[in-house]
Amino acid sequence: MTTIQERVTTTAPVVTRKKRDWSVAVRVVVLLIASVFVLGPVLWTLSTSLRPPSESFQLPPAFLPLNPDLTSYEQVFKQLNIVALVVNSALVTGLIAVGQMITAALAGYAFAHLKFRGRGALFSIVLATMMVPAQVTIVPVFMLIRGVGLSDTLLALIIPAIPTAFGTFLMRQYFMGLPGELAEAAAIDGASPWRTFRSVYAPLAMPGLAIVGILAFNFHWNEFFRPLIMTISEQNFTLPLGLVSLQGNLGTGSISVVLAGVVLSMIPALVVFMFGQRALQDGLTAGTGK
Amino acid sequence: MSTATSTPTGTGSEPGRKPIHKHTQPSKRGRMQQRWLPWAFLAPTIVGMGIFTLLPIIASIALAFFRWDIISAPTFVGFDNFAEVVQDPTVRVSFINTIVFVIVAVALQLGLALGLAIMVQEKLPAWLRVFFRSAFFFPLILSAASVSIFMRYLFNEQFGVVNWLLSIVGIPAVPWLTTPTGSAAVVILVYVWQNFGFSFLLFIGGLASIPVETYEAASIDGATGWRKHWFVTLPLLSPTTLVASVMAIINALQVFDQPYVLTRGGPGDSTRTAVMVIFESAFQRLEFGQASAIGVILTLIIMAITAAQFRLSKRFVFYQ
Numbered sequence: 001m002t003t004i005q006e007r008v009t010t011t012a013p014v015v016t017r018k019k020r021d022w023s024v025a026v027r028v029v030v031l032l033i034a035s036v037f038v039l040g041p042v043l044w045t046l047s048t049s050l051r052p053p054s055e056s057f058q059l060p061p062a063f064l065p066l067n068p069d070l071t072s073y074e075q076v077f078k079q080l081n082i083v084a085l086v087v088n089s090a091l092v093t094g095l096i097a098v099g100q101m102i103t104a105a106l107a108g109y110a111f112a113h114l115k116f117r118g119r120g121a122l123f124s125i126v127l128a129t130m131m132v133p134a135q136v137t138i139v140p141v142f143m144l145i146r147g148v149g150l151s152d153t154l155l156a157l158i159i160p161a162i163p164t165a166f167g168t169f170l171m172r173q174y175f176m177g178l179p180g181e182l183a184e185a186a187a188i189d190g191a192s193p194w195r196t197f198r199s200v201y202a203p204l205a206m207p208g209l210a211i212v213g214i215l216a217f218n219f220h221w222n223e224f225f226r227p228l229i230m231t232i233s234e235q236n237f238t239l240p241l242g243l244v245s246l247q248g249n250l251g252t253g254s255i256s257v258v259l260a261g262v263v264l265s266m267i268p269a270l271v272v273f274m275f276g277q278r279a280l281q282d283g284l285t286a287g288t289g290k
Numbered sequence: 291m292s293t294a295t296s297t298p299t300g301t302g303s304e305p306g307r308k309p310i311h312k313h314t315q316p317s318k319r320g321r322m323q324q325r326w327l328p329w330a331f332l333a334p335t336i337v338g339m340g341i342f343t344l345l346p347i348i349a350s351i352a353l354a355f356f357r358w359d360i361i362s363a364p365t366f367v368g369f370d371n372f373a374e375v376v377q378d379p380t381v382r383v384s385f386i387n388t389i390v391f392v393i394v395a396v397a398l399q400l401g402l403a404l405g406l407a408i409m410v411q412e413k414l415p416a417w418l419r420v421f422f423r424s425a426f427f428f429p430l431i432l433s434a435a436s437v438s439i440f441m442r443y444l445f446n447e448q449f450g451v452v453n454w455l456l457s458i459v460g461i462p463a464v465p466w467l468t469t470p471t472g473s474a475a476v477v478i479l480v481y482v483w484q485n486f487g488f489s490f491l492l493f494i495g496g497l498a499s500i501p502v503e504t505y506e507a508a509s510i511d512g513a514t515g516w517r518k519h520w521f522v523t524l525p526l527l528s529p530t531t532l533v534a535s536v537m538a539i540i541n542a543l544q545v546f547d548q549p550y551v552l553t554r555g556g557p558g559d560s561t562r563t564a565v566m567v568i569f570e571s572a573f574q575r576l577e578f579g580q581a582s583a584i585g586v587i588l589t590l591i592i593m594a595i596t597a598a599q600f601r602l603s604k605r606f607v608f609y610q
Contacts, residue, residue: 028418029407034406035425038483040426044451045440056448094553101335110331119328122336129343133544133592135565136585137346139572144341163338193327221349222433223545226564229573240435244551247439255443262436269431281427285491 028226045074049073049263053254072260076246080261083240089221089265092157094236097216099162101209108171109197113183123172130165134225140231156230157238161220167212170286174208175201211283214276221268239265353582360576371583384555385561391478391563392542399538400480400531403489408519411497427491430483438551442467466490472562473553473579477561481548486539496530499522532603534597541593551607564588 043063048056048066049072054198076082110116145156178201186196227238237245243261272280303371354371356363410422429437434489445466453463466472500523508522524531546565549555555562564584572581 013602024413027414029414029420031406031409031418034423038425038429041437041440041444042432044444048443057446059449059454061451061453061454102339106331107335110328115329116325116328121478122332124345126339129339131593132343132347133540133585133589135568136350136589137343138568139578139581139585140346140349141342142542143571143578144346144546145351149486160342163335163342165339167341168335197331219430222431222435224433224435225569228550229569240433243439244435247442247551259440259443262439265436266432269433270496270524273428273431277424277427280431281491284430285487285495 003092043257046263048256049259051256053256056255056259059101069174072254072256073264075254075257077262079257080242081234081244082100082261082264086264088154088236088241090268092154092227093217093220095158096161096220097213099158100164101169102169103162103207104164104167104212105209106197107168109201111168111172112175113180114193115203126165128169129171129245138226138229139226145230148262151230152232152236154236157227160218161226164212167216169207170212170283171208171285172212174205178232194250207279210276212277212281212288214272218269218272219273239277270273299381306524309367316329331422336463350370350582350585353579354579354586356579358578360578364579367579369546372587377590380562381567383559384567386468386558387474387562388543388545389514391474391545392539393483395478395542395545396535398478399486400535401487401540402482403534404527404531407490407493408523408526410420411494417491423494427487430487432484434484434547435485435551438467438548441476441483441551445476468487468551468557470557473557476558476563477545477549477552480541481545483545484548485538489538492530492534492537500526528603532599536599539594539595543588543595 040063044061047062047065050068050070051058051062052069052071073075107126111119111126141160142151145160150156150159174279182200182204183196186200189200223238224240224242224244225240229238231241234242234245242266243258246261247258305499309333343517353364355366355368356364357371363601406422410419410426417578443449445453447453447463447465447468450466454464456464464472466476504522504526505518508518513521524548544565545563546569549561549563549566550569553561565588568584568588570576571584
């Protein structure tokens with residue numbers, strides 16, 4: 001997989017020096033304005049959460065938290081069982097990510113390097129399931145979960161999310177990029193097919209697995225629709241659900257408290273953004289032909 | 291010993307490649323192990339998909355022909371669910387809302403993404419390019435629910451930052467979340483704010499793959515500025531534009547989180563979307579048959595749009 005970074009080329013317009021400088025300046029100004037509109041709301045959220053609740057609606061707004069005040073954060077811990085929400089979100093997200101990495105690695109390897117009847121057809125079916133909107137399958141899945149007595153548990157959120165068509169597709173691509181000669185060499189050394197996968201291919205596929213894990217983490221940490229349906233009692237809520245219910249409980253009285261919760265929920269996503277941005281971008285745009 | 295013949299491994303793009311794992315083992319048990327091994331690797335994914343995707347699709351289609359409220363036994367009602375759903379004013383309004391939403395939001399999203407991508411990819415200091423790319427990508431990592439929560443405060447009629455900004459320019463307070471038009475505008479703006487970065491990334495990738503020589507040739511022929519983009523960038527970018535628009539439309543058709551948190555579908559039914567109606571009829575009114583019928587209709591629409599787009603692309607997309 002070539003990264004976007006590697007393929008970036010700039011198109012140097014052949015124009016006179018003076019005109020080019022002017023056009024670059026105009027473009028930078030336009031792009032800066034766009035960035036302000038994109039980042040402004042997030043900065044406002046951060047700075048409002050760091051002010052006492054009484055100053056929530058202060059206008060003109062402050063975009064920089066100059067005198068940080070942690071009252072709102074104390075309030076969030078008092079009004080919302082935020083520890084439980086974080087634990088639930090972390091459990092659900094972590095287990096889905098690990099489950100997807102394991103199952104996608106196994107299936108992707110089989111589709112890339114093992115021979116069996118119906119391989120092409122089966123892979124087409126796997127790809128086709130990507131086209132199905134979640135809302136269509138949610139009712140029967142809900143019934144099924146209810147039927148096996150798992151309704152209103154975290155497992156109801158975790159288990160159905162583990163089989164991943166997109167992850168399988170990504171891992172198949174990744175394994176195809178690894179030479180088949182490795183398997184031959186391992187076979188000559190007397191390694192079993194399972195050992196070949198475990199000791200030779202799986203370690204080499206770690207970068208691909210990281211992409212699957214990061215994508216799963218990002219998607220399920222932010223997920224709202226499925227938890228809204230699958231969880232009933234507050235002790236099983238995940239973060240987004242808890243925040244929305246907090247917003248409902250408080251009206252608009254102390255919005256800085258709600259925003260403090262929002263900021264807390266963004267922290268893990270921010271960490272992923274800092275360290276896994278390239279992987280996230282590559283993963284999101286993988287399989288789109290470019 | 292292995293007698294496997296080596297086949298040249300390509301880039302992995304040709305699907306019918308000969309697999310390499312063919313080291314024949316002398317014992318019968320070894321051969322047996324070979325035969326079931328791939329299935330052991332596939333089992334978790336295939337079984338999981340069977341249970342959580344394939345069976346539910348079949349069940350959903352079947353359920354659309356039954357009336358079922360979980361409490362009593364399901365009764366077969368033929369096409370009644372479809373007939374009721376198609377005549378239900380709320381369902382109709384929600385589908386119209388969804389289509390309007392898709393048209394406006396996708397047009398905004400693609401226009402914004404393409405314009406900004408072209409600007410970022412032209413001559414810029416490298417650190418600025420990295421900064422802008424990260425900034426536009428950033429909203430994608432946030433949860434739509436969280437974004438909708440803080441956007442609600444920003445669009446507050448009396449105290450919101452948006453109306454305060456407008457008042458500086460001399461525009462009177464806009465009743466964002468209290469009027470049908472205002473609410474629809476907020477849902478669209480918030481959705482586009484969060485999602486344009488995805489299309490932006492696709493366009494960046496597409497632009498990066500256009501050879502520099504093409505532009506050099508164009509400028510020798512006297513194309514400058516916007517003409518260069520009109521005659522070179524847009525035609526060469528059309529495959530990317532197709533992919534980006536298909537993905538944007540499919541995603542926008544399934545919009546739920548933003549309208550649910552921002553407006554709960556109101557005021558009235560003005561921001562109720564197709565998926566919201568599926569959710570409400572299934573999990574609030576327990577009309578699982580009707581919910582499935584709406585789901586089947588939505589899926590058919592998604593499939594039709596995807597098929598239509600690829601058909602159109604044969605005529606309008608320019609492949610090098």
